[in-house]
Amino acid sequence: MPELVFFSGTMDCGKSTLALQIEHNRSARGLVGMIFTRNDRAGEGKLSSRLGLVTDAVEVGERADLYAHLVDHLSQGRRADYVIADEAQFLAPEQIDQLARVVDDLDLDVYAFGITTDFRSKLFPGSQRLVELADRVEVLQVEALCWCGARATHNARTVGGVMVVEGAQVVVGDVTDSADEVGYEVLCRRHHRRRMTASTARAAALSPDVLPVSSA
């Protein structure tokens, strides 16, 4: 039975790498994938991993109909044996419904990859719809780690290493600690709640005046 699978995790946990591996293994056996993405850091129409691999992909516009795109593609006599959708958190809920229809009506497996929650730990609308509709939600096995060593479960947005909690939901960026630009850092829930990034923790450790963090 074809499935809609949502591979979810924090930033930097290997989602795009896994997407590229799935693509590689299937294409090595002669299968042809339809690869969708939206707002990849490497630029329009790219699916890229931090390990340096990159492949071409169809850039999904805000109003694109993914089901119609596949029907058009197939009715032109072109092949698609499975579908990959990276950065799926950026898709609209209707586009996730279209992916579910691809599974049910076109009998294709759809593998969607994305972060579940934003920098405020709120669900992205696309990810919410995936959790609602997916046959399976898979958490990636390679753990991203918080600076404290615990499993990272949350994404923080930073400016100069300092966590911010206000701003637009979508700001394309990387897990970097840049002085002025927006960056991201993965944290465990405890340190996300306390707004404690690696650099604020370092600063606190160096300050003799700091009191232990309360349990509040």
Ligand SMILES: Nc1ncnc2c1ncn2[C@@H]1O[C@H](COP(=O)(O)OP(=O)(O)O)[C@@H](O)[C@H]1O
């Ligand atoms: N230099 C490196 N050596 C080994 N692994 C790396 C290196 N750089 C990144 N990685 C791995 O790649 C992962 C990020 O992969 P990527 O597919 O870009 O993540 P995601 O799509 O989830 O944001 C990191 O968690 C790490 O496991």
Ligand SMILES: Cc1cn([C@H]2C[C@H](O)[C@@H](COP(=O)(O)O)O2)c(=O)[nH]c1=O
């Ligand atoms: C937390 C969060 C992230 N983003 C952006 C930043 C990146 O461009 C992508 C995630 O890509 P990755 O391959 O999973 O690292 O999402 C955002 O726009 N808003 C956020 O709150």
